[in-house]
Amino acid sequence: MKIVELGESALKKGRDLAIENKKFLDTKGVFAFDVMGSVGSGKTSIIKWLVRKLKGDYKIGVIAGDLTTEVDALRIEEEGVPVVQAHTGRVCHLDPGLVRTAIENLPLDDIDVLFIENVGNLICPAAVPIGVHKEMVVTSVTEGPYMIKKHPYMFQRADYVAINKIDLQKAMNVSVHGLEEDLRELNPNAIVIGTNGITGEGVDKLIQCMSFQQ
Ligand code: MG
Ligand code: ZN
Numbered sequence: 105m106k107i108v109e110l111g112e113s114a115l116k117k118g119r120d121l122a123i124e125n126k127k128f129l130d131t132k133g134v135f136a137f138d139v140m141g142s143v144g145s146g147k148t149s150i151i152k153w154l155v156r157k158l159k160g161d162y163k164i165g166v167i168a169g170d171l172t173t174e175v176d177a178l179r180i181e182e183e184g185v186p187v188v189q190a191h192t193g194r195v196c197h198l199d200p201g202l203v204r205t206a207i208e209n210l211p212l213d214d215i216d217v218l219f220i221e222n223v224g225n226l227i228c229p230a231a232v233p234i235g236v237h238k239e240m241v242v243t244s245v246t247e248g249p250y251m252i253k254k255h256p257y258m259f260q261r262a263d264y265v266a267i268n269k270i271d272l273q274k275a276m277n278v279s280v281h282g283l284e285e286d287l288r289e290l291n292p293n294a295i296v297i298g299t300n301g302i303t304g305e306g307v308d309k310l311i312q313c314m315s316f317q318q
Contacts, residue, residue, distance in 0.1 A: 128204070132213070134215050137237070137240050138234055138239045138240070139221050141241050142225070142226050143225070146268035146269060150301050151180060152183060153304045155219070157307060163215050164216070169190045169197075170192070196227075197228040197232050203220065238264065240264040241265050245276045245278040245279075249278045249282060259294070266297055266298075267284065267297070280298040
C-alpha cells in the first residue's frame with residue numbers, strides 16, 4: 105500500500121517560500137511583522153493602534169488575513185494606510201504563497217513597516233512561517249489562565265507578546281502577571297506588555313520595545 109503524507113517535503117517547500125518572501129521584503133526595504141493570536145484576542149485592535157501611533161514616523165502597510173470577510177481590513181483602512189485583504193477560504197492560517205501574492209499587491213516603494221495579521225489561531229501559524237522579521241502574539245486575559253501554557257510552540261517563537269484586555273483581569277480572575285510567568289518559562293527573551301485594545305493603554309510601551317529595522 106502506498107502512503108503519502110504532508111511530511112517534510114511540503115514543509116520544506118513552505119519554509120523555502122518564507123525565506124524568499126523575507127529576502128524580497130529586504131530588497132524592498134520593508135520590515136515585516138507576523139501578528140498572530142486567537143480569534144477575538146484583539147489582533148486587529150492592536151494593529152490599528154500601532155498604525156495610528158507609528159504612521160507619522162514610518163510608511164506603514166498592512167495585510168489582513170481572514171477566511172472570507174473584509175471587516176478587519178476595512179477597520180485598518182480607516183487609518184489611511186494601504187491594506188490588502190488575504191482570503192484563505194477554508195484554511196486556518198496564512199501560507200507563504202498567499203502572503204507573497206498579497207505583498208506584491210501592496211505599494212512596496214511606499215512602505216517601510218508591514219504588519220501581517222494572521223488568521224485567528226494559536227496552533228498552525230506556529231508551524232507555517234510566512235517570511236517576516238519579527239513575530240508578535242496578541243493574547244488576552246479573556247482566553248483564560250492556560251492559553252500560553254497550552255500553546256508552547258506559538259509562544260516559544262514570539263518576539264513580542266501583547267497580553268490584551270488588561271482591564272478585564274478582575275472580571276476574568278486571570279492576571280497578566282500569571283500569564284507573564286507562564287511565558288517566561290517558555291520564552292525568557294520575549295518582550296511582554298499588557299495592553300488595552302479599546303483605550304490603547306500599553307501600546308506606547310510596546311512601541312518603545314519594538315524594532316523596525318534590521
Ligand atoms: Mg482580526
Ligand atoms: Zn491552519
